[in-house]
Amino acid sequence: MSLALDTLTILAVCAGAFFFLAGTVGLLRFPDALSRLHGLTKADNLGVGLVVFGLLLQTTGPIAATKLVSVWLLTLLAGATVTQLIARVLRPDGPPE
Amino acid sequence: MALDVGLVLFVLGVAVWTVAARDAFSAVIGFVVYGLLLALVWMRLAAPDVALTEAAIGSGLTGGLLLGTSTRLRGTETPATGKKSVTGLRLAAALLCSLASIGLAMIVLLLPEPAPTLAPQAAANMAATGLGNPVTAVLMAYRAIDTLLETVVLLLALLGVWSLTPDRFWGGLPGRGRNADPEGVLTFAVQLLVPVGILIGVHIFWVGSVAPGGEFQGATILAAMWILAAMAGLVDAPRVSRRGLRLMLVAGPAVFFAIGLAGFAMAGAFLAYPEARAKLLILTIEVPVTLSIAVTLALLVAGPPERTPQQ
Numbered sequence: 001m002s003l004a005l006d007t008l009t010i011l012a013v014c015a016g017a018f019f020f021l022a023g024t025v026g027l028l029r030f031p032d033a034l035s036r037l038h039g040l041t042k043a044d045n046l047g048v049g050l051v052v053f054g055l056l057l058q059t060t061g062p063i064a065a066t067k068l069v070s071v072w073l074l075t076l077l078a079g080a081t082v083t084q085l086i087a088r089v090l091r092p093d094g095p096p097e
Numbered sequence: 098m099a100l101d102v103g104l105v106l107f108v109l110g111v112a113v114w115t116v117a118a119r120d121a122f123s124a125v126i127g128f129v130v131y132g133l134l135l136a137l138v139w140m141r142l143a144a145p146d147v148a149l150t151e152a153a154i155g156s157g158l159t160g161g162l163l164l165g166t167s168t169r170l171r172g173t174e175t176p177a178t179g180k181k182s183v184t185g186l187r188l189a190a191a192l193l194c195s196l197a198s199i200g201l202a203m204i205v206l207l208l209p210e211p212a213p214t215l216a217p218q219a220a221a222n223m224a225a226t227g228l229g230n231p232v233t234a235v236l237m238a239y240r241a242i243d244t245l246l247e248t249v250v251l252l253l254a255l256l257g258v259w260s261l262t263p264d265r266f267w268g269g270l271p272g273r274g275r276n277a278d279p280e281g282v283l284t285f286a287v288q289l290l291v292p293v294g295i296l297i298g299v300h301i302f303w304v305g306s307v308a309p310g311g312e313f314q315g316a317t318i319l320a321a322m323w324i325l326a327a328m329a330g331l332v333d334a335p336r337v338s339r340r341g342l343r344l345m346l347v348a349g350p351a352v353f354f355a356i357g358l359a360g361f362a363m364a365g366a367f368l369a370y371p372e373a374r375a376k377l378l379i380l381t382i383e384v385p386v387t388l389s390i391a392v393t394l395a396l397l398v399a400g401p402p403e404r405t406p407q408q
Binding site for chain 1: 286289
């Protein structure tokens with residue numbers, strides 16, 4: 001059982017790291033600011049989410065698990081908000097028709 | 098090992114980048130990243146208390162202050178770059194910083210083996226303070242006078258900022274006032290985030306007696322929550338001449354100083370606590386100190402008053 005959990009943890013954290021890498025490559029390589037934001041959100045949402053999921057399997061008590069989930073939720077909130085704010089500054093007159 | 102070496106190289110790289118950055122805004126961003134990396138370094142050195150302080154105050158709050166400053170200075174910045182005097186100044190600064198770094202490195206490398214430490218004494222006498230976190234014991238008991246002076250320094254910094262107020266705004270309000278967009282993204286996020294943040298701030302303050310945390314870190318988070326709400330335009334800054342506000346600013350240092358003086362009567366020295374009531378007295382100091390630090394930091398970021406008291 002613990003071997004299965006450990007394997008799942010390694011897989012999830014590696015997948016999370018992959019999304020971080022993909023998000024960073026997107027940040028560096030995408031042509032314009034809006035696409036770069038799109039790349040970054042992948043690291044925020046899926047990267048942190050998968051790492052948190054992987055670590056959740058290793059927690060012992062409900063308090064540590066709650067803290068981990070809170071970290072993920074707060075990152076989601078901050079990421080989504082900041083992305084929206086930056087995107088609005090970039091395009092003050094709303095989305096193109 | 099590889100991780101540590103990588104981290105050190107990364108920190109040095111970001112430091113060089115920050116110094117070499119062309120405009121102040123990029124340099125500030127570099128400084129914030131540098132602070133966060135430094136927090137990771139402290140974690141690797143098993144010093145979570147220092148890491149928390151570095152992330153909250155060194156990187157977060159100072160970064161915020163510097164960001165505000167660089168935005169204000171943007172108009173004056175372009176003519177200042179590229180002059181000869183700037184290069185000379187930079188060379189002099191680089192020289193002095195290198196000398197300081199070399200001196201520090203020499204001191205660390207020439208330490209006797211084993212390095213002198215007060216850690217065993219600090220741990221051995223912790224029971225007398227009633228605290229479970231040795232760092233808090235140092236800050237609130239063994240070296241309480243340093244902490245008292247730090248709270249006074251913060252207050253002096255705020256007085257420095259307020260002294261920049263133009264005469265007509267004296268006693269007025271900092272910032273631009275309430276202008277929240279009720280449908281805005283920021284409004285929604287802030288309404289969701291601030292209660293959580295206040296809870297985390299109080300928690301970090303409260304666990305400081307037994308675990309990493311404490312009044313400076315907790316107060317920074319509380320101040321950050323107010324700053325967020327002010328940025329979203331949901332709250333207005335208070336009139337700086339308001340009596341209640343000034344009481345909150347001085348409550349921490351005043352209570353600290355009063356209990357310190359009472360130490361003469363209770364235990365025979367300034368800032369000495371009688372053993373039976375040490376923890377209670379430390380808490381009595383910590384609560385108003387946290388409040389004062391939070392209000393001071395928030396007002397530091399809010400800046401000098403920019404509106405008349407009537408507005």
